[in-house]
Amino acid sequence: MIRTRGLTKRFGRIVAVDSVDLDVAEGDRFGFLGPNGSGKTTLVRMLLGLVHATAGEIEVLGKSMPRNAAKVLPQVGAMVEGPGAYPHLSGRRNLAMFDAAGPGGGRRGRADRVESALAQVGLSGVDRRPVSAYSLGMRQRLGLAAALLRAPRLLILDEPTNGLDPKGIREIRDLLVALNEAGTTVFLSSHLLAEVEQLCTRVAVVDRGRMVLQDSLAALLAPTGHVLVRSPDAAQVVALLDGQVVARDGDRLVVRHADVAGLNADLVGRGLRVSGIEAERRTLEQVVLDSTGASGDRIDGPTGGEDR
Known part of the structure; x- marks a missing residue:
């Protein structure tokens, strides 16, 4: 559905996107992650033909972009850098105008398309008040409704749950899963890593314009080969598992072991108490921090003077 090779964008001497190879397969729920200023939005804008690449190749729906934008974009729903709308018009009027402006946006069925999109995002009861x-x-929600007007094959979304309360976030997550299960490929960027962890099947991480990680979420969050053990008899566990305990914090131990059930049976069989035991897994937050570093968009150092 999306494929880039060596995709690069320079703004003068600044390299915003640096030789990125991206692969999004049909049916993916794909999370695109990275710190502020890492090049995510610039790359998304290039996918949609809003920004022209300095170098590299882009394919969307199997066709080269932006050369085939007129054929591709009618099958793509997008919301980038926040929802766009005419603030003095109502939500319904905005959607009707968006529908009319799009290719093939005839009057026949327009009201039904608008009502269906509003219902999908939880705005079916919206009144005539201006945006x-x-x-x-x-x-x-209105921006997402605009992206859904044409029942797209591919959804490209930039921070789709920004500003929503927890209930709204869950509703949009459920909607995206349902759309995906009905055949829509979902590609989204987000800073809500816990939400991406619940929603996405594959992720990619960019940092300073470069792709640093791209894999299935299941592979990234697979067991690490360590077991987390809590035991009131922590000192005896350390003595028993000579060399296998890699860390200890009070009654909490990190043990190098591949078999949780086997380790538990061994400890209990030797008369040691186990209050908790589970395979260690990394969170998506840990994966992202390990691949990008924890500095994000901080600028540390002396104040004043010239930029260096």
């Missing part, structure tokens, strides 16, 4: 009176969460 300027909407909350941020309502604007996000």
Whole structure:
């Protein structure tokens, strides 16, 4: 559905996207992650033909972009850098205008398309008030409704749950899963790593414009080969498992062992108490921090003077 090779974008001397190879397969729920300023939005804009690449190749829906934008974009729903809308018009009027402006946007069926999109995002009861009176969460829902007007094969979303409360986040997550199960490929960027961890099947991480990681979520969060053990008899466990305990914090031990059940049976069989035991797995947050570093968009160092 999305394929890039050596994709690069320079703004003068600044390299915003640096030789990125991206592969999004049909049916993926794909999370695109990275710190602020890592090049995520620039890459998304290149996928949609909004920014032209300095070098490299882009394919969307199997066709070269931006050369085939007129054929590709009618099959793509997108929301990038926040939802766009005319603030003095109502949500329904905005969607009707978006529908009319798109290719093939005839009047026949327009009202049904607008109502269906509003219902999907939880805005079916919206009144005639202008968008300027909407909350941020309502604007996000309206932007997503605009992306869904044409029942797209591919959804490209930038921070789709920004401004939503926990209930709204769950509703949008459930909607994206349902759309995906019905055949829509979902590609989204987000800073909500816990949400991506619940929603996505594959992820990629960029840092300073470079792709640093791309894999299935199941592979990234697989057991590490260590077991987390809690025991009131921690000192005896350390003595028994000579060399296998790699870390200890009070009654919590990290043990190098591949078989959770076997380790538990061994400890209990030797009369040692086990209050908790499980395979160690990394969180998505740990995966991202390990691949990008923890500095994010901080700028540390002396103040004043010239930039270096």
